[in-house]
Amino acid sequence: MRKATILIVDDERAILSALQRALRGREFTVVTAEDGQAALEIFAREPVDLIVSDMRMPKGNGCELLRIVKKQYPATLRVIMSGYFEDEEVVKALHDGTCEAFLQKPWERTSLLNSLRQLVGKSRNALTGCRDT
Incomplete structure (x- = not known):
């Protein structure tokens, strides 16, 4: 089984580097x-299992991006x-299914890893279940 792509x-850039190290x-x-925009270009080139997006960015917010991805x-x-x-927009995104989870900045490494493992595990279990039926 291939590694999940996040x-x-x-x-x-400092946040990206810190998360890559973690x-x-x-x-x-x-x-x-x-x-x-750069994220959507990656989607066009390769499969992505999970996207973690910052909320507040100069070129659009994370919820807008996640709505497009959804x-x-x-x-x-x-x-x-x-x-x-x-x-308010984060809370709305959680309630309307735009995103499955919220991760707090700053993060605690072990909690971050556990959250991502759980999400990827649920996704893979759901996909496996769909294929078996």
């Missing part, structure tokens, strides 16, 4: 993008990451 989208050597293939790539899990959980 796409991380954040306009801050996930390095794990069961994931990690790719990064600095904005929504429509064009519905099998991809969608996660929003932000330091602002109280953001």
Whole structure:
């Protein structure tokens, strides 16, 4: 079975680097993008199992990107990451299914890994179940 591909989208290079370090050597293939357009270009080139997007970016917010991903790539899990959980749009995105989960900035490494493993595991179990029926 191939490693799950996780796409991380954040306009801050330091955040992208920190997340890559946190996930390095794990069961994931990690790719990064600095904005929504670059993320969609990655989707056009390769399969992505899970996308983790920052909420507040200069070239559009994470919820807007995740809405596009949900429509064009519905099998991809969608996660929003932000330091602002109280953001009304984040809460709405969680309730309307735009994203499956919220990750808090700053993150704790073990909790981040466990959350991503759970999400990828649920997705793979659902796909396996669909194929068996």
